[in-house]
Structures are given as C-alpha cells and as structure tokens.
Amino acid sequence: CISMEERYTDGSKWRFLEHKGPVFAPPYEPMPDKVKFYYDGKPMKLSAPAEEVATFFAKMLDHEYTTKDIFRKNFFKDWRKEMTPEEKSKISDLNKCDFSEMSTYFKAQSEARKQMTKEEKQKIKEENERILQEYGFCIMDKHKERIGNFRIEPPGLFRGRGDHPKMGMLKRRIRPQDIIINCSKDSKIPKPPPGTKWKEVRHDNKVTWLASWTENIQGSIKYIMLNPSSRIKGEKDWQKYETARRLKKCVDRIRTQYRDDWKSKEMRIRQRAVALYFIDKLALRAGNEKEEGETADTVGCCSLRVEHIKLYPKMDDKEYVVEFDFLGKDSIRYYNKIPVEKRVFKNLQLFLENKQPEDDLFDRLNTSILNKHLQELMDGLTAKVFRTYNASITLQQQLKELTCGDDSVPAKILSYNRANRAVAILCNHQRAPPKTFEKSMQNLQTKIDDKQSQLSTARKQLKAAKSDHKASHDEKSKKAVEMKRKAVQRIEEQLMKLQMQATDREENKQIALGTSKLNYLDPRISVAWCKKYGIPIEKIYNKTQREKFAWAIDMAEKDYEF
C-alpha cells in the first residue's frame, strides 16, 4: 500500500523515467493536381505551405465560425505569412478565395474512409495498436505506465471557445526541435526522428511530464503526461479527496468565521467573506484575473463584475435575492437566482456603490489574497477544495436520501444518476442537448408504447390461461398459467426499465454528468454505495473509469464515509 504522504520527501516525483518520446503529426500531403483552388474565379496553384494552411480552412467550411469576422481576419493574416511573395501580392481578399473543391475532396475522402473494407480497417487498427504499444507506455520507477497523450497535436486553425479574440489563427506544426524531453539520466534517451534534434533533453524529477513544447497561440506550454490510471495521477487524486475530507472536519468553523467577517470594519475582509460564501454555497470557481484581449471574456467568483449580478430586495415571495448571469469557464453561462442572508445583501449593495457595470464587484480581492487566507484556515485549503468538498458531500447525502433498499437495480441506478445530477447542477456542468435528442426520445417512447401493448396482451393471455386452468384443472394448464405469469412479470420489468431510462434521459438533457464523476466525486462514495446495495461496479463506472479509480475500488468498504 502507498502512503498518504508523497512518495519522496524531497519533492521529487520519480527516480527512474524512460520513454520513447512523442509521436509527431503525419507530414502534409499535397493536394492532387486536379483539386483546384480558385482566386477571383481563376484556378491558382499554391505553394505547399500556403496550400496546407488553405486546406485547414477548407476542412472547416461547413462550420459557422468560418463566417465570423474575427475568425476570417485572423486566419487570413496568418495565412498570408505562409505565402510566397507572389501569392501574397495576388491574394489580397479572402472573399475572393474559393476553397470548395478542396472541401469536396475532403468530404469524399472521409466518405471513402467509411467505405473501407473490413480488412483495411483492421490493418489501420493494428497499426494504431502497434504505435500505442511502442510509444504509449513509459517506465516510471519500475512500473510500466500508460501515457495520456503521446501524440503531438497536429497543426490547424485555432478555435477557442466562446467569443475568442484569437479564433482562426494558425496553430503551427510542432517539430522535434520544439520539443523538450524529460527523462532520467540512466534511461535510454528517446531518439528524435532521423535528421532532427530535440530542443533539449533534461532530467528534472521534480515534475511529472515526459515532454513539453510551447504552443504559438497563447505562448503557453503543453505537456505529455501520464494517463489517469497511473500511480502518480492516482495518488494525487486520492490526496485531493483527503484534503476535501479534512475540510469537512473544519467547514463549520470556517463558515462561522466568514459569517462573522461579513460584519468586519474592513472592506477587504467583507469582500473576502462574501466571495467565500459564494464559493462555498454556489460552488463557484475561484476566478483568476485574465489578460484582456488574449482570451474570451469569462469570469469566476473573484473576477465577477458589477454587470454580472442584480439585486432584488424582494422577488416573488422571497427577500434579498441575488441574480447571477455571467459566462464562466469555457464560456458556459451561469444563471442563478438565489435568496441570500440580509447581511450578504447589504454588503453587496455596499460593494456596488459608485461603480460602473464593468468595474470589479470585489475590487479589494483576488484569488491569491483569498487563497492565502484559506491557507491560514486550513493547511492545503484553496478555493477549489470547496467545489470538491461540496460535490462529494452532496453526492453522499443525496445517495442516502434517494436510494431505497427495496428498489430494483435499474431504479437504484436512476437514484444514483439523480444524485450525480444534483452535483452536476451545483457545479453548472452543462452540455449542448444532443443533436438527435428529440428523435431518440421519441424512439424510446415508441418502445415504451410497444412494451405497454405487449404487456396488456400478455395480461389478457394470463387471464385466459387462468380461466382455462379453472375449467380443466390439469397439469398442462397449470404450467401454462405459470408460463404466462412469468411472461407478464418479465414484460413488466422491461417496461419499468424503459421508463427509468426515459426519465433519466429527459432529466439529463442539458446536464453533463461526466465531469463531476471524473473530477469531483470521491470514487469511494460510489464504490461503497455499490457494495452496500449489491450493484455491480460496472453499472456505475466503465472500463476507463474503473482503471482511473482502481485505488478506490481496492480501498473502499460498504461503510465508507466521505
């Protein structure tokens, strides 16, 4: 068994690390000559670099964002950088560019890929498997571990989320000379592709990554790291939940404290206390400040602006209602109306005084001030621990409330999903309703209707069999009654299962359960629940999830308490 503390006391993450380096994106294959690009109605042969970037645009032609001004502007600017001087002087207006033949060509290609024979598909699959076996694993401290992302991201056009100022920019191709390799000195150093060199080979065992490079859009660093099933990720995950459990022990004290701070003479303390209240009660993210113009305009708690909240002294039958409306991570909208305590409300009014809509709500606060304060309240406490804690405790409490021991397995699973859903709603984990949602809902309803008529038929048959038996009283008719009874029972079960499915799906239309399940819910709660109610763990976690949570599946007994 591994210890709760870090494996090494000096902050090192490993002693030995050996891997084969990353897999690069396949090189660009020029268009066949018959596929033409047209400028101003006339065919024009592009140089390979310009053509490659043009194909990125052509591949996206069906997407709405290729019509957006910013996207087009950014793309065109970066595209021109790849052109020869002649191309540059000729191609001056994106609106005169016709990529449609390229687009058609790619569609045909993807159609052809779908039409491949079984053998061809099998061959590709085997090749992928070979690459996985060769590059997808590493050795870390005597263990063979799965690597998370061993393929380098291919070049393409950047599509940020939401209203991103950099959408359409060229994400450049990553070459071996861009890559920093990290491994141990005494390992076999990965070989760069023939004729190339790595940017650097280093041996830093204070970090967990195997390779890194700097991407050109934001200038941030990207990493190759291990899969969630690895020891190093698993231990970290466990640690995260243990920190959240420590918060459970002192959360009452912290709540008392911040409520007290609502009355503080100092503005910065009041702001800190109100912000913390939101983080605790609404599971808001911390909200680091962001560089303006570099990313989409999104906020979290500390970066909320005046324009993001509205105060209603009275709304319907409630008093002191705060209405939140802002774009959070990934530009997902957060909309919520909640009644708050009078003191919070009065404080908010105070914070809003003499401010413009675009001013910060908490002008005396940022995440680093808040986290410094939290650190003093509990070792290892930061804003995000509240999200983990509230998510996990909600799951545990909802499971307790919703699960009925006498329920069938599908009913219990519906309860589990509802508990999971409560968490997803708390964390505002939304998804776009699946494109085929309405249709698939209809299909399910048809199935239910069919099943219902099957049931009534079966019931009639049972009735008939019974009266038959009453008349004859022989063995054969008795058996027939039993058969029919079983048939009815079976159909009833199937019907119930379908109805459960329909309910579950309907309630889940705009809610994404995956993120909370993977990142916020202490898996030991789920494992314990499965054990307690005799639910196979496979019903809750698929294979990947079971691998990620192997530590919890090993560890938790039916009486585990978060």
Added chain:
DNA sequence: TTCAAGACTTGACAGTAATAAT
C-alpha cells in the same frame, strides 16, 4: 507586491468504436 512562467486539473465536445435494430 506584482508579474509571468510553469505545472497540473478540469471541461465540453467531436469523432470513432461498439452495440442494437432491422
């Protein structure tokens, strides 16, 4: 104290594989 760089977690979603229905 501020700032940026760095390392790591969290997040929605698209493409693909697996399974079910026809």
Added chain:
DNA sequence: ATTATTACTGTCAAGTCTTGAA
C-alpha cells in the same frame, strides 16, 4: 449483413494554483 444508435475515448482548450524573479 447492414444500418442506426449509443457509449466511449481522445482532443485540446481553459481553468487553478504555485513558484520564482524583478
């Protein structure tokens, strides 16, 4: 066997938080 549907996996962007230098 083929097609439709669902489940899963990989992708890669966007957060959080820490650290170290100015």
